[in-house]
Amino acid sequence: MTAPDIGLEERRQKAQSGSAPLIDADEQRRARRRRNEEIAKYAIPIAVMTLAIWYWDRLVVWNEIEPYILPRPGLVLSTLIEDWGTLSQSLLVTLQITGFALAVAVVGGVGLAVIFSLSRFAEMSFSPFAVILQVTPIVSIAPLIFIYIESRMVGLLMCAWIVAFFPILANTTLGLKSADHNLRDLFTIYRANRWQRLVHLQLPSALPYFLGGLKIAGGLALIGAVVAEYVAGTGGIGSGLAFRILEAGYRLQIPRMFAALILIAITGVIIYATTSLIAHLALRKWHESALKRE
């Protein structure tokens, strides 16, 4: 609304009669900008993504690229639908390995972090192993794992777990140590025992840190599961998406490679969205990271 400039007297009368706008022009402008940003937040990524896919399609058509080099998006989609039987089976396998590895990483990472926080001795003894496991690339450890471990599934799980558990361990360890020092003094004054201190002070303080670690670990578990399968190599009925990509590559079924790739990407996005949602729901009531500024 653009009100014409009115005199002081007139404005005063308007204010007294109650017809003066409750929101001034500046606030209206800001409200409008907020609304536009809210729409743009979704509209812009969708538009750009659509444009990119359209351009990919045009690129293939204009340059007459063969489908075994670069398939058109439509072909990838129809392959995805046609091969859904095989691909969905593999997706399920990859999801199972990722999900299970993440679950074990959460239990193991948090458990180890709690043990570290309770005993400096345990931390000094075992944290070097954790660091070594983390800094050594998983592709170089994986072949050994598959030699020593009979079950392919367990081997894959172990690889995914090794990659995923470290961010949870590192973040939770940091979080357990970062409780407010005055609160720690207060717990001492109230004669809290170790268990009370852990449950009522350290674990809640560590929650935001743990959730940050979980977001990273979710993506890493998927990467670990995929990479380990590349190394494991052998196929069969219980094969994941990574094996489907390898297999399709050998057979020059490029559209199918793309289809499997897209499934992996979507899986990654869904994992990230889920862990972000969990973090938001857990922290929205009290933590700075989840607050909306007024």
Next chain:
Amino acid sequence: MVVAPMGERAPILHMREVDKTFNGGIVALEHMSLDVNEGDFISLLGPSGCGKSTALRLIAGLMPPTAGRIEWEGGQGADDLGVVFQEPTLMPWATVEKNVFLPFRLRGQSFGKVRDRIHEVLALVGLEKFHKSYPRELSGGMKMRVSIARALVTNPRLILMDEPFAALDEITRQKLNDDLLSLKAKTGATVIFVTHSVFESVFLSDRILIMAARPGRVIREITVDAPYPRGIDWRTAPEYGVIAREASATLHGALAQTEAAE
């Protein structure tokens, strides 16, 4: 409330020639003696580095003295304390009532049994409507009230307050000073109050221990004989000004000496 004369009040705590030296030989506190009686409101007033917070931490049992003795009447030690820090020091993940519940929870009591007491104390500090709020939804002054409620809720023998209102604006601070005195009148609490504000100490306390730095020590004790309840009348009384001037002069004299010695 009628306060018994100083001599008749039951003693709670004795500090005898307490020293505290930190590694490196820095003397944080030297030869501090103090008798605390039931119902006392004692202020420790001094510049930073005078050992006033150290004295509080010693009394709270957060660290042992280097020399001297801290004796509790009845001998059970520092297990019946309420503490208010300079920051509200609330658990951000817990509601107001759960924050106030903390001292009970750490004693193994269930929430249901003490809910009435918690709400009673929240009403005392004027926050009964906010028991389900989270700390971030409250203003600085309100958070401080929650912190005070938590310190009061167990009816402790002694409440230690470490510059609790230093971070608040002047208006909120005066209001909380008034409220603190009325709380004290209602509960009969015994308080040791650390501050660097002369006016705050004169307004609140019946005894002021003026402290100086390097080494941290008590240089003077002033008794404030004004009766409670105190309000705006006390804040504007001539004696209030006299005592404040005296305390200020002592503080500045000590400060000049410390600076000259360097």
